[in-house]
Amino acid sequence: MNIKTTILFLIITAVLPIPLRAQQKASISGFVKDKTSGETLIGANIALDTTGYGASTNSSGYYTLTSIPPGNYTLLCSYIGYHKYFKEINVSPGEHLRLDIDMTPANIQMSEVVVESKAEKEEQKNIGTAQIQTKLIKELPSVFESDVFRSIQLLPGVKASSDFSSGLYIRGGGPDQTLILLDGTTVYNPTHFFGFFSTFNPDAIKDVKLYKGGYPAKYGGRLGSVLDIHNKDGNRKHFESTLSLGLLASRISFEGPYSKGSWMLAFRRSTLEPALAVLRKTQDNIPNSFYFYDVNGKLNFDADQNDKLSLALYSGVDNVDLPFATDGNIYLNYGNQTISSKWTHIFSQKVFGHFTVTGSRYFNFPSFNIAGTPYKRSNNVYDFSVKGDLQFIPNQHHLVETGFWGGNITLKLQDNFDNQDVFGSRIKSLYGSYYLQDTWTPTDKWKIIGGIRANLFAEGHYYRLAPRLSLQYKPVDGIRLQAAYGRYDQFLTLVTNEAFSGFDVWLTTGKGVKPEWGDQYVTGIKTTPFKNIDLDVETYYRTMNDLFDLNPFIPDPAGLDYSQLFRFGKGYAYGAEFKLEKTEGRLSGFIGYTYSVTRRKYPSFNQDRFFPPKYDRSNDVDLVLNLQLSKRWKATAVYKYATGQAFTKPLGRTVFLTPFDSEYRDVLTVGRVNASRLPAYNRLDLGFARSGTFFGTGNAEWKLQVINVYSRRNIWFYQYDFNKNPVKRNQVTLLPILPSLSYTIKF
Numbered sequence: 001m002n003i004k005t006t007i008l009f010l011i012i013t014a015v016l017p018i019p020l021r022a023q024q025k026a027s028i029s030g031f032v033k034d035k036t037s038g039e040t041l042i043g044a045n046i047a048l049d050t051t052g053y054g055a056s057t058n059s060s061g062y063y064t065l066t067s068i069p070p071g072n073y074t075l076l077c078s079y080i081g082y083h084k085y086f087k088e089i090n091v092s093p094g095e096h097l098r099l100d101i102d103m104t105p106a107n108i109q110m111s112e113v114v115v116e117s118k119a120e121k122e123e124q125k126n127i128g129t130a131q132i133q134t135k136l137i138k139e140l141p142s143v144f145e146s147d148v149f150r151s152i153q154l155l156p157g158v159k160a161s162s163d164f165s166s167g168l169y170i171r172g173g174g175p176d177q178t179l180i181l182l183d184g185t186t187v188y189n190p191t192h193f194f195g196f197f198s199t200f201n202p203d204a205i206k207d208v209k210l211y212k213g214g215y216p217a218k219y220g221g222r223l224g225s226v227l228d229i230h231n232k233d234g235n236r237k238h239f240e241s242t243l244s245l246g247l248l249a250s251r252i253s254f255e256g257p258y259s260k261g262s263w264m265l266a267f268r269r270s271t272l273e274p275a276l277a278v279l280r281k282t283q284d285n286i287p288n289s290f291y292f293y294d295v296n297g298k299l300n301f302d303a304d305q306n307d308k309l310s311l312a313l314y315s316g317v318d319n320v321d322l323p324f325a326t327d328g329n330i331y332l333n334y335g336n337q338t339i340s341s342k343w344t345h346i347f348s349q350k351v352f353g354h355f356t357v358t359g360s361r362y363f364n365f366p367s368f369n370i371a372g373t374p375y376k377r378s379n380n381v382y383d384f385s386v387k388g389d390l391q392f393i394p395n396q397h398h399l400v401e402t403g404f405w406g407g408n409i410t411l412k413l414q415d416n417f418d419n420q421d422v423f424g425s426r427i428k429s430l431y432g433s434y435y436l437q438d439t440w441t442p443t444d445k446w447k448i449i450g451g452i453r454a455n456l457f458a459e460g461h462y463y464r465l466a467p468r469l470s471l472q473y474k475p476v477d478g479i480r481l482q483a484a485y486g487r488y489d490q491f492l493t494l495v496t497n498e499a500f501s502g503f504d505v506w507l508t509t510g511k512g513v514k515p516e517w518g519d520q521y522v523t524g525i526k527t528t529p530f531k532n533i534d535l536d537v538e539t540y541y542r543t544m545n546d547l548f549d550l551n552p553f554i555p556d557p558a559g560l561d562y563s564q565l566f567r568f569g570k571g572y573a574y575g576a577e578f579k580l581e582k583t584e585g586r587l588s589g590f591i592g593y594t595y596s597v598t599r600r601k602y603p604s605f606n607q608d609r610f611f612p613p614k615y616d617r618s619n620d621v622d623l624v625l626n627l628q629l630s631k632r633w634k635a636t637a638v639y640k641y642a643t644g645q646a647f648t649k650p651l652g653r654t655v656f657l658t659p660f661d662s663e664y665r666d667v668l669t670v671g672r673v674n675a676s677r678l679p680a681y682n683r684l685d686l687g688f689a690r691s692g693t694f695f696g697t698g699n700a701e702w703k704l705q706v707i708n709v710y711s712r713r714n715i716w717f718y719q720y721d722f723n724k725n726p727v728k729r730n731q732v733t734l735l736p737i738l739p740s741l742s743y744t745i746k747f
Contacts, residue, residue: 025066026094030099031062031063032063032101042058044077052444058391064393067396072088074088087101127538128215128538132151132155132208134206139636145197145249146202154622156592157596158212161615163734170225171542174496176496176506178224182230184356184387187314204253213522214484216449216468218453221490223542231298234255236257239256241747247271250271252266261300268293268294288322296313320332320333330368334364340359350392352393354388357386362380374417379414387404400436408428410426410428411506422558423557425562427459431455434454435452437450438451451469452468457515460512466489482523488518489516490517519543523538524539533582541574542574543570545570546570569600569605578592578593586627587625589625589626591623595619599612606673609672611674623640636686636687638685639683640681643680643681645717652668684709685706704740707735716733
């Protein structure tokens with residue numbers, strides 16, 4: 001029995017019995033690609049006109065239509081931003097037609113802020129799912145630099161901590177509750193510039209898909225959500241390069257074909273050095289040195305029609321040397337490195353698979369020296385894994401998916417204070433998971449996705465089962481009623497630092513430290529009340545149990561057992577999200593509103609009461625508009641409003657003389673944890689772009705962007721001067737008005 005036969009046998013025996021179809025039925029399959037670049041398109045919609053046969057391309061751009069009666073058909077294919085594809089076909093009894101589709105980019109201006117289109121993004125209408133176009137990421141007004149995470153923060157249900165944080169706070173969860181994947185590889189701390197923006201270079205990114213909640217069984221390992229990002233494959237038709245010059249960072253990318261496939265290479269580096277040199281002459285506490293860089297690369301090898309191999313890599317580093325006061329210095333060195341190799345194989349017209357070997361490293365080596373006292377930290381996360389995913393399509397009613405993911409994770413942490421080791425740990429653990437999932441569409445009105453995931457984490461010997469279920473019912477055209485339930489487990493926690501993301505530390509479950517777990521309940525209605533107008537509404541409720549993070553009240557961790565380092569709690573979150581979107585026309589865009597509540601509770605803390613974390617914001621409004629002013633000019637506006645951030649308010653201060661050492665001591669009296677609110681946040685950003693040519697040799701674009709147009713000084717936090725009597729409260733504000741200019745050339 002060869003490997004193909006063995007895998008087919010395992011798949012078929014794993015699913016529910018499915019009646020065998022008559023041998024005369026035909027099938028159609030193939031890849032959907034961009035005609036100009038050869039890049040595969042993820043989530044393209046394929047259908048046979050006037051029939052119930054349809055499918056969407058998977059993460060490799062591959063589709064399959066099975067159990068088709070012989071005859072003549074019109075095959076349709078659609079994808080946002082591309083002309084619709086039509087082809088008259090004839091399928092014979094028992095024929096397996098291989099049809100690769102080339103899609104032509106549309107010349108007409110289409111919305112760049114569309115997350116999904118009612119007829120063209122069937123998969124993106126799934127509950128809790130959103131897809132961000134790379135054009136949106138590049139064209140939205142941004143603080144110095146286009147950013148994946150900043151664009152995602154505009155979606156309902158996704159919050160930003162501050163102007164200085166690109167962290168994703170999704171449906172009441174912190175950044176560690178979102179699984180972030182780059183070409184199937186886990187990325188542990190994807191931030192640059194003190195967390196100002198993410199490490200993902202928009203020139204290198206092909207596809208960004210976000211599962212805000214209720215995500216399917218093929219994903220796991222996090223309580224809240226999943227962000228699945230894919231690098232570009234590279235242009236398979238001709239050589240292409242792009243150069244972008246900006247105030248904070250500049251980018252250059254290259255891509256092209258070779259005899260057996262394609263390649264892509266992209267670089268990004270900060271360009272702040274000249275500005276810092278000027279500022280150091282007039283201001284204090286300006287970094288002595290600062291730079292960051294990213295490198296993305298991908299190589300594709302097409303062995304034959306049914307076998308494709310790829311190798312993708314990423315490396316990013318931040319280096320900061322920052323003076324602190326008059327006798328201190330902080331040095332930060334942190335970053336991520338990932339590599340993944342994938343084999344994609346078409347076993348048959350009905351079975352598709354890909355197998356991936358991944359490696360991921362996160363490191364940070366912060367140090368500081370204050371008044372001659374040094375502190376150093378060495379922190380590394382190594383994660384090596386193997387995963388396999390298979391799709392089996394027995395007929396037009398079922399899509400069966402199964403797969404595994406197993407690996408080894410190592411976390412090393414060593415703290416050194418005043419040249420003495422004060423804390424150290426090394427955790428190494430095997431982990432594994434297996435999932436089985438079936439997407440069942442019994443009729444055109446119903447879609448049911450059921451699955452289960454089994455998770456194993458060797459450190460602590462924990463084994464968990466996580467069932468998932470989602471339902472969709474379409475009573476009439478243009479209306480989808482949806483519901484989903486899922487159980488989720490998490491074996492890691494992130495200890496974050498408010499000032500510098502370079503101090504962030506990952507820790508795992510272990511003996512006496514149970515995995516976190518929670519249930520999610522989601523309902524939704526997706527409607528198209530008018531032509532080119534979409535209205536989406538979702539509600540959610542989720543629980544968070546066995547939360548574990550470092551106990552902040554332990555003065556000295558030396559000598560303690562691992563489980564004694566943590567405090568354990570629970571939490572919950574609920575909310576409602578609304579998005580009204582205009583998908584086409586000269587004026588396009590969306591308005592999103594989120595009402596949400598999230599709470600946490602730890603024993604013997606805040607009088608055993610639930611409290612809101614700092615990122616809890618009851619009301620959140622985002623408005624994004626695109627206006628095509630002329631053939632060359634376009635404008636974009638982004639407005640954001642949010643309830644003020646939660647904080648703990650000081651209520652009083654007592655100074656007393658101690659009887660033992662005759663010294664004065666201060667005691668600060670505070671209210672309930674995070675019971676007070678900063679003033680509401682609001683900001684308007686504008687952007688203008690003019691397209692043209694670079695001396696007739698390539699396309700070029702100027703971008704002028706103004707961040708915080710009316711210079712709203714939103715408050716970041718309050719700072720208290722206890723040397724004053726009464727105590728003086730100072731406001732530390734966020735970004736003022738900031739102009740930004742960039743120039744992009746594409747050859």
